[in-house]
Amino acid sequence: MSFDMATAFRPGLPEPAVPWQDPPDFAFVGGNNDADSVPFGGLAEAAVNALKREGRALATYNLGGSPLGYLPLRRFVCDALGVRADTTVQPDEVLITSGSLQALDLVNQALLAPGDTVLIEQATYGGMVSRLQRLGVSYVGIELDEHGIDVAHLASVLDELAAAGRTPKYLYTIPTVQNPTGSVLPVERRLEVLALARRHGVPIFEDDCYADLVWDGTRPPTIRSLDDGGGQVIYCGSFSKSIAPALRVGYIVADQSVVLQLMALKSDAGTGALEQLTLAEFAPSHFDQHVERLIAALKRKCDRMVEAVGREFGAEVTVTPPKGGIYVWLTFPDGVDTDALAPAAAEAGIQFNPGSGWSADPAWGRRRLRLCFGDAEESSIDRGVAELARVYRESGQADQPGG
Numbered sequence: 001m002s003f004d005m006a007t008a009f010r011p012g013l014p015e016p017a018v019p020w021q022d023p024p025d026f027a028f029v030g031g032n033n034d035a036d037s038v039p040f041g042g043l044a045e046a047a048v049n050a051l052k053r054e055g056r057a058l059a060t061y062n063l064g065g066s067p068l069g070y071l072p073l074r075r076f077v078c079d080a081l082g083v084r085a086d087t088t089v090q091p092d093e094v095l096i097t098s099g100s101l102q103a104l105d106l107v108n109q110a111l112l113a114p115g116d117t118v119l120i121e122q123a124t125y126g127g128m129v130s131r132l133q134r135l136g137v138s139y140v141g142i143e144l145d146e147h148g149i150d151v152a153h154l155a156s157v158l159d160e161l162a163a164a165g166r167t168p169k170y171l172y173t174i175p176t177v178q179n180p181t182g183s184v185l186p187v188e189r190r191l192e193v194l195a196l197a198r199r200h201g202v203p204i205f206e207d208d209c210y211a212d213l214v215w216d217g218t219r220p221p222t223i224r225s226l227d228d229g230g231g232q233v234i235y236c237g238s239f240s241k242s243i244a245p246a247l248r249v250g251y252i253v254a255d256q257s258v259v260l261q262l263m264a265l266k267s268d269a270g271t272g273a274l275e276q277l278t279l280a281e282f283a284p285s286h287f288d289q290h291v292e293r294l295i296a297a298l299k300r301k302c303d304r305m306v307e308a309v310g311r312e313f314g315a316e317v318t319v320t321p322p323k324g325g326i327y328v329w330l331t332f333p334d335g336v337d338t339d340a341l342a343p344a345a346a347e348a349g350i351q352f353n354p355g356s357g358w359s360a361d362p363a364w365g366r367r368r369l370r371l372c373f374g375d376a377e378e379s380s381i382d383r384g385v386a387e388l389a390r391v392y393r394e395s396g397q398a399d400q401p402g403g
């Protein structure tokens, strides 16, 4: 008889992961990127150059430098945010993380306790929703329109919570190429959101991991920059969407006192050094050109997917073309249940993210779904969306009231 380790697991663990399976033909889930656009030649050259020059430093944790991360990479983050997003940052305000997921975890660890309340966007990143659930934190969804946060709704939620004696621990927002809706919050609204956050003493957690993927290449100033040293905003970004998710390199930008607090919570003895060395070597001379090419490739796929959705679903499904990024967000008629559609779609070789997991209110999200076109072949976009429409029609859900 072998020992059943599960009897030793602590209570309250999440469901075990399901064993890995190769993706089906039409895997429109997750946040993968365009394989043809990965600059692996440039990354290989950068890695060789950096290793030849600094390989001896691999003998020491953090390459013998600050646990904040490799200084030349933090300098690049500062330079890029300055040029691209009008945001002044000093290297000691940057903490390099193992993907921006670690940034979410560190900020949550520092700010949240069970029973707390946070504000999130009505449709938001599923990885954040599941984290909040695991932490026992409640969340209130702020309505979105095609430009992002509805400021009047934010104001009324803040007033209601204040009247009930509750101050949210933060407002989590993805203002630039919102996940999943693809909107970009205009500067005026950023200022209004900031003013409300200040008035109510609520920190803003600004997640900007798609911000370099706006179709026209220009991004508004970050909310952090508009705060102008006010200390109200913790910002995070990532190289996952602009270069490659497998690198697992993200970053937090915050006031130095906050960064030092987060550094005390970062218990992994440093983010992978080879990735940091490689990015720091590659990015200063190649990032802009690479991102320009990546945007063009993603825009082609996006147009193709939006067209395919229009062609296959007609007026029954609403899709607002995203302003950038790798997703389209589909809204079905009242009564449709995309959770119920997922198993039939999976049988036909199609995966999508049902909207319930990407929403503050699962019931609101149930007639929505997210498709990722980042790593899909262009021809499989047409075939996959056509198949999805067939599965939808055959599910009988197209006949729901209002449908």
Ligand SMILES: Cc1ncc(COP(=O)(O)O)c(C=O)c1O
Binding pocket: 030, 031, 098, 099, 100, 101, 102, 125, 127, 174, 179, 207, 209, 237, 238, 239, 240, 245, 248, 249, 250
């Ligand atoms: C809004 C948002 N934040 C954070 C992440 C995490 O990305 P990574 O850890 O690869 O930087 C994702 C990934 O899809 C995301 O969509």
